[in-house]
Amino acid sequence: MNTTYIVKRKNIIRIGVLVACMLFTVIYGILIFNACKQREQAWNRQAKAVFLEAVGNELKKLDKMEIYGFHTVTSLFQQKTLETDIPDSVVFALQDGTHVYHLPLHRRNNAYFKDGDKNIYLSLILEKYPFPFDSLHYVWDKQLALSDIKGKTGVCSRITDLSGKVSSFASGALEEFAPSDSLVSTYLGYRLEMELSGYISYSWWSLLPGGMVITVVLLWCMYIFFWLFYDRLNQLVSKRTVVVEKIVEKAPLPVKSRNKTRHIKARVYRLEHDVFFDAEQRLFCDGNGVIEKLSPAMSVLLEHFLKASDHTLTKYEIYQIMGKDLEEYSLDSFYKMVERFRKKLKQFSSVTLHSDGNGAYRLILPLEPTDMN
Secondary structure: OOHHHHHHHHHHHHHHHHHHHHHHHHHHHHHHHHHHHHHHHHHHHHHHHHHHHHHHHHHHHHHHHHHHHHOOOOOOOOOOOOOOOOOOEEEEEEOOEEEEEEOOHHHHHOEOOOOHHHHHHHHHHHHHOOOOHHHHHHHHHHHHHHOOOOOEEEEEEEEEOOOOOEEEEEEEOHHHOOHHHOOEEEEEOOOOOEEEEEEEEOOHHHHOOHHHHHHHHHHHHHHHHHHHHHHHHHHHHHHOOOOOOOOOOOOOOEEEEOOEEEEOOOOEEEEEOOEEEEOOOOEEEEOOEEEEEOOHHHHHHHHHHHHOHHHEEEHHHHHHHHOOOOOOOOHHHHHHHHHHHHHHHHHHOOOEEEEOOOOEEEEEOOOOOEEOO
16 A cells, blocks of 8 residues: 555544544533532532531530520520511610611621520620630531531631720631632621631542543543554554455456466465455455455456566567557557556555666565465
8 A cells, every 4th residue: 555645544543533532521621620610519508508507506505505504594596586687787885885886788698696686695605605616617627528528628707896806716727718718607696796707628639520530531541552552553453364355256367368368366465564466356455455446457467567577577568468469559558558557556555667668667566475375
C-alpha cells in the first residue's frame, strides 16, 4: 500500500480517536460540574438544618441548667410558641433612661424564636450562662460526619451589648472564611443581640462523583495506550492469516501466449509489509481484506513482472503477454495501457513501474515478493 496513504490513514485514525475522547471529556466535564453543584447545594441544605438542630440542642442544655439551678417552672421548649412578627424595634428602660433598639430585617427574619416572650426569657438565660459555641461546633462537626458531609467548618458568635459594642468568639478555622461567607446565621435574645454563624467549605475533590471521574481517567488511559502502541497493534493484526473474500471462478485464469492458452496455478504474493496480490482471484488485499480487484489483463501482466528476472519485461514481451500483434496494436494504445497499469499499482501500493527508455520496463518493489503458497 502507498506509504503516504498508510501515514495519512494512521493520522486520521489517531486524530479521530483524540477528537472523540476530547468530545466525550467535554460532555462528561459538564455533567461532572453539574453533579458537583447539585451535591454542594444538597450538602448546604443539610448542613444548615444540622446547624440549627445543634443550636436547639445547646439551648435545651442551657434551659435545663436554668430550671435545675433556680427551680423555675418556665422552659423555653415547654412553652407554647406564638409565631408572631418580631417588631422592628424594642424599648429598654435603663438607669440612664429609656433606650430604643432597632432590629434589622435580616435579624428578624433569621431569629431562632419568633416568640417575644421566649426571646425575653432567652436573654435572661444568656446573661447568666455563656453560650457554649465550642460545644456547638463539636456537635455540628460530628453530625456532619455522620451524614457523610466532608467539609471544613467554623462557628462564630457575635454579641452586641446594650452600649452597641460587639464581642466576637470563634471556634474552628475561621481565618479561611470571610465574614460574609457564612452558610447560616441565627439570632437569639430579646434584642436579637447574639448572632450564631456557621461556616463550611468543601474541597473540589470531596464534591467529585467518583464513578464519573474514574470513567474519564480510564478513557484517557486507553487513549494513551492506543497512541503508544498503535503501530505494534497494527503489526500484530497484519500478521494474522489474510482472509480474502472468495470470488468463484468457473475456470482457471487463462493467459494467452500467441496462439496457445495455458492455465496458471493459483498464487499469492506479498508485495510489501501488508499488501498482497492473489493472482488467481486477481485481487489486491491487505490485512483487513480485499482492497481492489484487477482486470484480467492487468493481473496477468503483474504476475509476469513478478516472475520475470529482475522483474523486468521488454516491450515485445509485454505485447506477447497481452496477446497483441506488434503491427496491429498501436504504440499510443500500448502507452495508455502501461500508464493505466502504473496508476493502478500506485493507487494501492508503493510498487512502481520504471522505464529504462530503451523499450524495457522494470517493476520496483519495496521488498522482494514472497510466494505465500
